[in-house]
Amino acid sequence: MKNRLKKVVALVGTMTLVMGMMTGCGSAAETATGTTASAATEAAAEGETIKIGAVVPLTGDVPALGESAKNGYQLAVDTMNANGGVLGKQVEIIFEDDENQPSKAPTVAQKLIAQDKVVGILGATNSKCSIPMGPICTQNKIPMVSPTSTNTKVTVEGGDYVFRACFIDPFQGEALANFAKDELGAQTAAVLYNMADDYSKGLAEAFMESYTAAGCSVVAEESYSTGESDFNAQLTNIKNENPDILVMTDFYSTVGLIAKQARTLGIEATFLGGDGWDSTDLVSIGGDAMEGAYYSVFYASDDTSEAVVNFKNSYAEAFDGKEADGYAALSYDAAMILMNAIENAGTTDSEKVVEALNSTDLDVVSGHVTYDESRNPIKPAIICTIKDGKAAYYTTVEPK
Amino acid sequence: MALLEVKDLGIQFGGLKAVDGFHMEIGDNELIGLIGPNGAGKTTVFNMLTGVYQPTDGEILFDGSSISGLTTYEVTKKHMARTFQNIRLYKEMSVSDNIKTSCSVRRKYSLIDAIFHTGKYYKVEQENEEQVQKLLKMFGLEDKADLLAKNLPYGDQRRLEIARALATEPKLLLLDEPAAGMNPQETEDLAVFIKWIKDEFKISILLIEHDMKLVMGICEKITVLNFGKIIAEGTPKEIQNNPQVIEAYIGRKK
Amino acid sequence: MVTFFQQLVNGISLGSVYALIAIGYTMVYGIIKMVNFAHGEIFMVGSFLGLFAVSVLHFTFFPALLFSMIGTGLIGALIEKVAYKPLRNSPPITLFITAIAISMLLKNLVKTNFLAGPNPHSFPEVLSVDVFHIGPVQVSYIQIIVLLTAVILGALLQYFVKKTKTGYAMRVVAYDKDAAALMGINVNRTITITFIIGSALAGAAGVLVGIMYPRLEPTMGTLPGLKCFVAAVLGGIGEIPGAIIGGIVIGFTETMTKAYISSSLADAFTFSLLIITLLVKPTGLLGKKTFEKV
């Protein structure tokens, strides 16, 4: 009998341990008065700091973007705290890693809201994480500002609490299409995109739509999937069509590779691309094949406007000489937009902060920001070009 | 009508005629021996009878219907079970589960019964359990029911393999060198044991064996195979002083 | 018509890359009947070793190739000794799961900041980039080098396996590991040598691929690894000439699918090719029939 009793006690013990572990790591901060999250934000306001959450891809397949985003957010918060913080209180930023996975983003957002009692969330960096995160923030009535998610669904399906700091794919596609038609006078285009990547496919489709609408023709549409490195088959078909421009809407590492293979195959078309190109490694991988290429970007690193220069210097200073890329700049802007809205709203109550966000009228690093009715910013797109191995500002495309 | 009728059975592996013109008849409740030097084709005959190999020619009639061309489990369903030369038990399963698996050939219930634990499920499981206990008692394995098959001593593993074959309620049991690796005393017990099974279960047994004492002792008829052909058939006494058999085993006297 | 020949050249050049990796796969599987799932990752490590040799040690092409082959060979031997040897006679599932774990380990190890870090790197130009024109069709210098290396290494390996003593020992171990041990063949040494050669070949392929497609990232090994297993199986697993033919066929079909059918379904075609081959002719084009004796 004793033996069996001991075993029963052991099982009950392990059961409670597991339950404890689960509730423990979940409820440490939650055993507040069990009120809904939004009311809790008032409780936090009395505390000494204003807590803001930030969801970034620190691990997973794009940690470089995560690092830039984290630096951008941190710099914005430090600058804000330096001159008095928000509503007289210091701002505390809490980072969480979504591993660039759609299944992880909502969980960490929920953690930030429920456990850390944040008043607003910055992120996520990529659209595929922002889309599932949006409804969580709206449900919990916590404002969310995504710095670099360009997929339209982020705000459309995210709900009233979801904003973003960058332009959306259709606008970037349209800007590129008009730029190609008017500035470059290109009548025929070939498009090569990564059909397994939501950003690449989205931007390619947006470009093709605007380009054909503007009266030009897409003579070749080719695609590939993630991890592929041989594009000769697609490029040979494209060479056959002899297009004026070749549009590649993927990230800098793949674009560099395609550009090299295209030039080796003897394709003379001008290369065109989107914000995914924005990295110092683009030229190191693409080499001189990138010379004379154009790409739309959130911000031009060699822009001479005072806001950009200050940002770049303080970024280099804060992060031992690292050069700020588009992701860092936009993350910085998103943080500024959110903090500015809290300042204007005079309280951390989310309804008022959302109202303030909607009426944002602010100059940030990537230009002047005001919001349209579906909470997307009306902002110019900047076109850069690669001249003797370096990215150079070329022109700005104003929103219609 | 004989239980098993084999006419002109043969199989060819590439150029080699492994078995040629094999014939045999087994009536009800008979114990037949099949002997021959190593590589004579004994196990190949077994594998043809049980559907492991498809014979290239010849006919196998069992219990009135032809079974040449059926798969192994269809042959077993028609009440012919076998054991293997080197023991092939389910090593990581318990002794009782090894036997219970064979019971499902006869008594089965649908997946729905299994999931919703219907009355039929309990009835069939109960019957299977009873049969397993019966066989365990008969084979003296009841106290080892929960042990893993791989942990049993060699003799018990041999007996478990026979018990597992008997659980499929065969009419004809094929034993492939059951006495392999046994000392004289164990072979002696095995001979008594096989005879007892034949009478207790009222089944026929076809026995492949090298141990002459065992085969001559208990078999009613013996067939001798050499290089795939039958060289002699008859009662143990006839076989013992048949010149071809002696020659096949011992070689010709100069 | 011109594009067809150009696509043909593209197909063969891609195929020769796959052949180079497939040789390693087929050798290891042929000898110890084990799919070294981490082979794709050893190929990736080979690329990074090549990059290290060229950019840090400033080696030229040939010394960098040797450096990478020696490096990957040692890593192959280490993996075999540490992870695979203790499991030599455990069920295939355990071995397969260990291989998956090793590939995860290599991928994440290279991803750490101590080594290459997560971001893509570019391979400096070591071989001349000029291009030859045979009529309208053009072939780049690197494509020729890769094809030649695949054929030469394949022939060398075939000679080694068929003619030398160790090669003979390998074939015996492939046939029956336990019997070979009884015949006085040092089975462990033979298996280690097999792993060294297989991994060194993957290292060579890594360097060549690094030069041909100069974008290196820790995850670059998985997809080619899979496709080269398909090539090895298609050619008849365990057959070295089969691996080369299998590689060329896979490279060819992939290129033709991309060119003429749909470039987004190319991978699906490659894997369906694998499933069809295994069902129609499980031993592949050149493989021998083996069956289990009851």
Add this chain to the structure above:
Amino acid sequence: MQKNMKKGIIKIVIVVLVFILAKFLIREGIIGAYTERIIITVGINIILALSLNLIIGYTGQLALGHAAFMAVGAYVSAIFTTKLNLPFVPAIILGAVAGGAAGFLIGWPILRLKGDYLAICTLGFGEIVKVLIQNIEYVGAARGFSGIKLFTTFGWIFLFTVLAYILIKRVVNSVYGRDMRAVSQDEIAAEAMGVNAFRAKLLGFIIGCAMAAFAGGLYAHYLMFIDPVSFDFNKSTEILTFVVLGGIGSTSGSVAGAVILTVLPEALRGFGDFIKTYRMLIYSIMIVILMIFRPQGIMGNRELSLQNLMKKGNTFNIKGGEKDGIA
């Protein structure tokens, strides 16, 4: 008959008690929204681990494309609820049926293959499904399928996880489970004992795939957004690690593996960056060591079940299969 009935009732009472306790904790806010999300993820991962364990552990077939069937279930059920406005439960059941059908479709040709070939073919099938979904615009292709209604709550998850556990226990302890295990031990001997080996393997495969699809349905209606990339080879390996860590061929082992590997990273979320950044590295090293020193995983083929506890003798009595006829 009564003895089984008595034990059955005790188990049901315990399960209901735990449910009420959990519901109470949630209402009181002791289990906050964040922990509730973890519990839901744990539930889904348990069902996935149980379904894969049926294929790998009991039927002995190393299938590496499990995430593909989860994808089939997720997308099919999402189409039914979001595009055709079917209610939740029929939709995920139809998703499971679709998963089972896909299991049959791919199982029929592939299950004739052995060991390594089977593993690579199922892996290849996983990639094919991913590429196909990426090419279907109706479900948003690579951009993902968003706007799926939120249906999966704690209540549903608790119910379906318990049901899944009971289903697996009952299949494993039935004639069909024994046939599967016999086939995985020695296919030729099993056939000689009257077991149709191919059918046993196919049945195990279909049930496993249907259950994975069911879990996919729950996943889709909890995350409200699914995209092809989240059902790739990494997801299949993740499920494989649950089964391997828990113990291949042990039902409660799979549950333990799923719980530990889901709660651990969340519990460690608070601690230093070291574990977070090197998590995958630690997992892979752990598996290699595990395979060498403890290939049977934590639980081996033992079973921690109430049944053993009630009996004299130790909780982890070593025996081949599950003796108790009841869940």
